Amino acid sequence: MSAETHATRLDEMAREYRDTANRCILPSAARSYENDARSCEAGAAALRRGTCVWQQDEDGAWSTACGKRWEFTWYEHRPSAHDMRFCHHCGQTLGERGYVEPANDES
Numbered sequence: 107m108s109a110e111t112h113a114t115r116l117d118e119m120a121r122e123y124r125d126t127a128n129r130c131i132l133p134s135a136a137r138s139y140e141n142d143a144r145s146c147e148a149g150a151a152a153l154r155r156g157t158c159v160w161q162q163d164e165d166g167a168w169s170t171a172c173g174k175r176w177e178f179t180w181y182e183h184r185p186s187a188h189d190m191r192f193c194h195h196c197g198q199t200l201g202e203r204g205y206v207e208p209a210n211d212e213s
């Protein structure tokens with residue numbers, strides 16, 4: 107599914123959640139549906155903004171395109187290994203670029 111298709115689907119879900127919220131009799135249930143609608147809209151907006159690429163350095167830490175640094179303490183040092191799909195700082199879709207050893211010319 108393309109990012110735009112996914113974003114459009116999230117917008118549709120937001121509308122459905124809001125319609126349901128408007129029909130709710132219980133205020134607490136209405137608030138819950140309204141929160142779901144907002145989450146969908148935030149996700150759709152992030153998908154339309156694009157990708158935040160995280161570049162890994164030689165120490166294993168990651169620098170995000172939006173200017174943050176992030177380290178994992180677990181042995182598997184990749185965002186995708188933790189099912190991270192969005193940057194926690196800017197909300198864009200997360201793209202990862204693992205560290206690649208520079209080519210060694212002395213051989």
Ligand SMILES: [Zn+2]
Nearest residue numbers: 158172193196
């Ligand atoms: Zn970011």
